[in-house]
Amino acid sequence: MPELPEVETIARGLRKTLTGKRVESLNVLDSSVLRQDESTLRKLVVSRVVESVERRAKLLMLGLEGDVVFAFHLKMTGRVLAKPGDYAPGARDRIIARLSGAATLSFQDVRRFGYCLALPVEDLQRWPFYATLGPEPLSMGREAFAARFAGRKASIKSLLLNQCMIAGIGNIYADESLFAAGIHPEARPVDLSDERLGALYDSLTAVLRKAIQENGSSIRDYLNAEGEPGAFQNSFQAYGRKGQPCKRCGAPLQASRVAGRTSTYCPACQRRR
DNA sequence: GGGATTGTTTAAAT
DNA sequence: GATTTAAACAATCC
Numbered sequence: 001m002p003e004l005p006e007v008e009t010i011a012r013g014l015r016k017t018l019t020g021k022r023v024e025s026l027n028v029l030d031s032s033v034l035r036q037d038e039s040t041l042r043k044l045v046v047s048r049v050v051e052s053v054e055r056r057a058k059l060l061m062l063g064l065e066g067d068v069v070f071a072f073h074l075k076m077t078g079r080v081l082a083k084p085g086d087y088a089p090g091a092r093d094r095i096i097a098r099l100s101g102a103a104t105l106s107f108q109d110v111r112r113f114g115y116c117l118a119l120p121v122e123d124l125q126r127w128p129f130y131a132t133l134g135p136e137p138l139s140m141g142r143e144a145f146a147a148r149f150a151g152r153k154a155s156i157k158s159l160l161l162n163q164c165m166i167a168g169i170g171n172i173y174a175d176e177s178l179f180a181a182g183i184h185p186e187a188r189p190v191d192l193s194d195e196r197l198g199a200l201y202d203s204l205t206a207v208l209r210k211a212i213q214e215n216g217s218s219i220r221d222y223l224n225a226e227g228e229p230g231a232f233q234n235s236f237q238a239y240g241r242k243g244q245p246c247k248r249c250g251a252p253l254q255a256s257r258v259a260g261r262t263s264t265y266c267p268a269c270q271r272r273r
Numbered sequence: 274g275g276g277a278t279t280g281t282t283t284a285a286a287t
Numbered sequence: 288g289a290t291t292t293a294a295a296c297a298a299t300c301c
Contacts, residue, residue, distance in 0.1 A: 001279070025294070032297095058280080075277045077299080111298040113279075129281080154291055163281080219278095220300090259278075268274070278300085287293070 002074040004137070005211035006222050006230065007055045010080055013225025014105075015053040017082040018062070019074070021099040030094040033109060035117040040271045044068050044118035050099070057133050057167035067121040069132075072107060077221040078114030081106040103264045110221065134166045137204055145204075146197040149189040156192070157185035158259030161181030169204075172217055175264055177204035179238035184272040185256075185263040210235065238264045 002010070026046050028038050043066065052063035052134055058078055064072040072080055079092075085102030092108040095116060099105065107116060116129075125131050135144065137138035148166070152159055159165045160174040169177075181196070189197060216222060216230030219240075223229055237247050242255035246266040255264045 003280095073280085075281085075297085110300095111279095113281095113297050153292085158291080160281085253293095262277085275300105279297100280301085281296090283295080284298095287290080 001078055001172070001217070001219055002078065003058060003170035003173055004055070005173070005208055005214075006147070006216035006224075006233065007039065007058050007060050008163070008212050009169070009216045009224045009230065011055040011060055014060070014080065014082055014239045016084050017103055017216050018050045018053060018099060018105065020049065021103055023047065023064070023097050023099055023201075025098045027089070027096040027098075028094075029089060030112065032112055033094040033107070033115050035115050041116075041118050044120070045070055045097070056120065056130070056136075057163055059130070059171070064118075068118060069121055069124060070118045072117065074115055074117050075111075075115075077110040077111045077112035078107070079221070079223055080225065081108065081223065081227055082225045098144075107186070129163075132164050134162070134164050137166055137168060137201075138208060140166070141199045142198045145201040146194045150194065152189040154188065154256055155186045155258055156166045156183060156189055157263055159189065160204075161259055161261075168208075171261055171263075172236075173204070173207055173211065175239045176237060178270060179264075179265060180204075182206055182269050182271075184270045185265055186257045187272060238266070240264065 023045050026042055031038055041085040047109050048064040048066060051065055052064050054061045060072040063069055083104040083106050085104055088103040089096050093106055094109050095107040097105040114217055160169045164236055181200040211232040214230055214232035215224055216240055217232040218229035239252050240266050246253055249268050251266055253264050254267050255262050
């Protein structure tokens with residue numbers, strides 16, 4: 001579930017506690033979350049200082065001393081938590097890093113869909129997933145967004161979820177932004193004016209900013225770096241509200257399968273074209 | 274126990 | 288080749 005706002009919230013929390021601290025040891029409790037040999041990971045991570053904590057798309061990226069990036073993808077149920085130095089690993093922990101200053105980084109994932117990967121920065125652009133990521137929604141701008149989507153014939157929902165088109169959007173924020181803009185998930189950009197695409201951009205960025213303010217959305221698994229849930233799930237207008245009244249017009253929300261996943265929308269406020 | 278859940282990759286179709 | 292669609296996959300929950 002962690003999408004852009006959740007990963008951004010985690011990054012902000014970790015930045016405060018991990019920046020400037022040195023990785024003293026790494027404990028791999030479940031090697032299935034690795035994308036490389038444990039020895040390679042260890043060589044790239046252990047004994048390096050954490051210089052920065054950033055987010056790109058849904059990736060959490062620790063910038064390490066010596067131009068190395070330690071990246072985490074949380075997929076559905078991953079967590080990255082800042083714990084005290086005496087933290088004892090639990091059943092969900094996959095990787096534990098002990099840092100100077102009595103800090104522990106805990107990478108948890110019940111379902112093990114998530115992964116982590118350390119790379120020298122010069123190899124980042126050779127990582128196909130990273131190299132093909134689309135622009136960041138909060139910094140690309142309204143005109144660039146409209147131009148990028150204009151003329152496309154796939155459903156707007158599938159394009160919003162496509163990380164090559166735009167980075168960091170998942171099912172929650174796709175449904176919420178389409179509701180806010182009054183656009184049907186199956187609408188095709190080719191049928192939408194630049195004005196409507198621009199309005200979608202405004203809705204999308206407003207939803208993302210509000211969600212970041214609220215520390216993300218917690219459905220069942222997401223926690224921020226401090227182990228606290230987010231609050232944006234209390235502001236959902238569409239996601240997961242099938243059958244409940246539209247908060248704008250009162251009509252019952254509908255759900256259908258678009259781009260292979262459940263999409264919840266208001267049949268009255270979000271017309272197909 | 275079957276269906277739903279999700280982000281990404283891969284394959285297939287257009 | 289570009290674009291679009293669909294299926295597959297990971298593991299767990301209810």
